Amino acid sequence: MVKIALEEKLPSRLIVRGEISDWKHHSSGHCYFSLKDAGGVLPSVMWASKFRNVKFSPEDGMEVLATGYVDVYTVGGKYQFYADKVEPAGVGALQLAFEQMVKKLKEEGLFDEAHKKSLPPYPMQIAMLTSESGAAAHDIADSIHSRWPCARLFLYPVPVQGEGSAEKIASALRDLNRRRKSLNIDVAIVARGGGSLEDLWAFNEEVVARAIFDSNIPVISAVGHEVDTTIADLVADARASTPTKAGVVAVPDVQDVSAQLAGFRQRLTTQANTKATAAKQDLDIVLAGALFKNPASLVQNAGQQLDELSSELAETMRSMLLEARRRLSAGYEQTVKIEPHRLLGKKTVELSNWHNRINVGANQAINNCRFQLAAQANRLTAMNPKSVLQRGYSITTSKETGFVVKTADDVNIGDLLITELSNEVLIESKVTKK
Amino acid sequence: MTDKNQKENIDELSFEEAIAGLTDIVDKIEQGQIPLQESLDQYEKGMALIKRCRTILQQAEQRIEKITKEQEGQKE
Numbered sequence: 001m002v003k004i005a006l007e008e009k010l011p012s013r014l015i016v017r018g019e020i021s022d023w024k025h026h027s028s029g030h031c032y033f034s035l036k037d038a039g040g041v042l043p044s045v046m047w048a049s050k051f052r053n054v055k056f057s058p059e060d061g062m063e064v065l066a067t068g069y070v071d072v073y074t075v076g077g078k079y080q081f082y083a084d085k086v087e088p089a090g091v092g093a094l095q096l097a098f099e100q101m102v103k104k105l106k107e108e109g110l111f112d113e114a115h116k117k118s119l120p121p122y123p124m125q126i127a128m129l130t131s132e133s134g135a136a137a138h139d140i141a142d143s144i145h146s147r148w149p150c151a152r153l154f155l156y157p158v159p160v161q162g163e164g165s166a167e168k169i170a171s172a173l174r175d176l177n178r179r180r181k182s183l184n185i186d187v188a189i190v191a192r193g194g195g196s197l198e199d200l201w202a203f204n205e206e207v208v209a210r211a212i213f214d215s216n217i218p219v220i221s222a223v224g225h226e227v228d229t230t231i232a233d234l235v236a237d238a239r240a241s242t243p244t245k246a247g248v249v250a251v252p253d254v255q256d257v258s259a260q261l262a263g264f265r266q267r268l269t270t271q272a273n274t275k276a277t278a279a280k281q282d283l284d285i286v287l288a289g290a291l292f293k294n295p296a297s298l299v300q301n302a303g304q305q306l307d308e309l310s311s312e313l314a315e316t317m318r319s320m321l322l323e324a325r326r327r328l329s330a331g332y333e334q335t336v337k338i339e340p341h342r343l344l345g346k347k348t349v350e351l352s353n354w355h356n357r358i359n360v361g362a363n364q365a366i367n368n369c370r371f372q373l374a375a376q377a378n379r380l381t382a383m384n385p386k387s388v389l390q391r392g393y394s395i396t397t398s399k400e401t402g403f404v405v406k407t408a409d410d411v412n413i414g415d416l417l418i419t420e421l422s423n424e425v426l427i428e429s430k431v432t433k434k
Numbered sequence: 435m436t437d438k439n440q441k442e443n444i445d446e447l448s449f450e451e452a453i454a455g456l457t458d459i460v461d462k463i464e465q466g467q468i469p470l471q472e473s474l475d476q477y478e479k480g481m482a483l484i485k486r487c488r489t490i491l492q493q494a495e496q497r498i499e500k501i502t503k504e505q506e507g508q509k510e
Contacts (some may be wrong), residue, residue, distance in 0.1 A: 029484050120450070121450060122435070122448075122449040122450050122453070124448070124449065124490075127501065137498070140438040141498050143494075145494075145496055149493075149494035149495065149496070150449075150490055150491050150492070150493045150494065150495070150497065151495070152495050153495065153497075153498050153499065154498070154499045154501050155498050155499070155500050155501065156502075157500070157502075158501075165482075171503070172503065175503050175504065176501075179504065180471065183501070254491055257453075257487075257491065258488075258491060260453075261453075261456075261484050261487050261488060261491075264456050264457075264460050264480065264484060265468040265481070265484050267463075267464065267485075268459070268460060268463065268477050268480045269477075271460075271463045271464060271473065271477070272463075272473065272474065275463075275470055275473050275474075276470075276474075279470045
C-alpha cells in the first residue's frame with residue numbers, strides 16, 4: 001500500500017542532492033549509503049551494475065547529485081532511494097576521478113622528475129601508439145619525415161577511446177618493451193588528437209599510467225591539444241601539446257646536425273693545417289740553424305777539443321815524468337852516501353871469517369867425535385867375548401836346547417854338542433863321558 | 435678506450451657512437467697536446483667518422499611500418 005502511494009506521488013525519476021554518509025561498498029559490489037541534507041536523511045543503495053559506471057570514488061562527506069527512484073524495501077518495511085547514477089555536485093565525475101587519480105599516483109611518485117628518462121638524441125627507430133585512422137599518426141609522421149628522415153617509423157595501432165582502450169594501449173606499450181631485441185625501439189610516442197575529457201579518458205586510466213612508468217623505452221605523450229593535460233602527460237618522460245610537436249620533441253633537425261658535422265670537419269681541417277704548418281716551421285728553424293749550415297763545425301769543434309785535451313795530457317805526463325826522475329835522483333844520492341860497495345866489501349870479509357870459523361869448528365868437532373868413537377870402539381872390541389876365542393877358548397852349546405854348557409849337569413851322555421871356535425867355525429860332537 | 439674504438443669497424447657504429455667519437459677527437463686535437471703523427475691519424479679517423487654520420491643521415495625512409503601484437507609462442 002505504501003508502495004502504491006509512493007508510486008503515485010513521486011516522479012519515477014528523481015535527482016537527489018545530498019551529502020554522502022555511512023558509505024559502504026559491500027563485497028558483493030553493491031553500495032549502501034545515506035544522503036543527508038538539512039532536512040533529513042535518505043537511506044540509499046546503488047547496485048553493482050550501476051556503480052560500475054561511476055568513475056570517481058564516492059566518500060563520506062562528498063556532496064553529490066544522485067539520480068534514481070524511491071521504492072519500498074519490503075523486507076525491512078522502509079523506503080530507500082535506488083541510485084542509478086551518481087555525480088559529484090560541484091565538479092564533473094570524470095574531473096573528480098581525474099583529480100583523485102592524480103593525487104594517488106603523485107603520492108606514489110610516478111610523476112617524479114627522477115624517474116623520467118632522457119630521450120635519445122639521435123633516435124633511429126621510433127614507434128607511434130595511436131589510432132590507425134586518426135590524423136595523429138600522419139601528423140607525427142610528416143613532422144618526423146621532414147625533420148629527421150633517416151629514422152625508421154613504426155605504427156602500433158591501438159584504440160584511443162572507448163571500452164577497453166586503456167587496457168589495449170597499456171598492453172601495446174608492454175609488448176614493445178618485451179620485444180626490445182627484435183624491434184629495438186629507441187623512443188615511443190603515445191598520441192591522440194583533441195577531444196573532451198571523456199574522449200581522452202583512456203589516457204587518464206591507471207593501467208596506462210603504470211605501463212608508461214614501467215616502460216624501459218622512453219615515452220613521449222602527445223594527447224589532445226594545448227589545454228588538455230592527461231595523466232599520461234604527467235607520467236611520460238616528455239610531453240608534446242600536439243602530435244606535430246611530438247615530432248619536434250622526438251627527433252633533432254637533420255639540418256642542425258649536418259651543420260654540426262660541417263663544424264667538426266672545419267675544426268679538424270684547421271687543426272691539421274695548423275699543426276702541419278707549425279711542424280714545418282719548427283723544421284725550417286732547425287734547418288736554418290748554424291749546425292745545418294756548417295756541419296763541419298761540429299767536427300771541427302770536436303777536433304779542437306781533442307787537441308786541447310791531448311796537450312793537457314802531454315803536459316801532465318811530462319811533469320809526472322819530471323817528478324819521478326827527481327825522486328829517483330834524490331834516492332840515488334842518498335844511496336850513494338851510504339857507500340854500499342865499501343860496506344859490501346866489509347861484510348863479505350866478515351862472512352868469510354865466519355865461514356872459516358864454522359868450518360874449523362865443525363871439523364874439530366867431527367874429529368873429536370872420531371877419536372871418541374875410535375876409543376870406544378877399541379874398548380868394545382876388547383870386551384868382545386868372542387875375541388877370547390882367538391886365544392884358544394871355545395863356546396859349547398847344547399844342540400837340543402841351544403843353551404851354553406857351563407856345567408856337566410847341563411848335558412847328558414849321548415847329547416849332541418855344538419862348539420864354536422874362533423872365526424865362527426862350528427863343530428859338532430857327542431858326550432861320551434862325564 | 436681509444437684503442438678499443440679503433441678496433442671497432444667504423445661502418446658498424448651507430449650515429450650516436452660516431453658523433454660521440456668525433457666530439458672526443460676534435461676536443462683532444464684542439465687541446466693541442468698530441469704529437470704530430472698522432473694528430474694526423476686522429477684527423478683521418480675524424481674524417482671517417484664524419485663520413486659515417488653523413489651516410490646515416492642521408493638514408494631517407496618515407497614509409498610507416500606497421501607493428502602488430504605478437505601471438506603467444508610466435509618466434510620473433
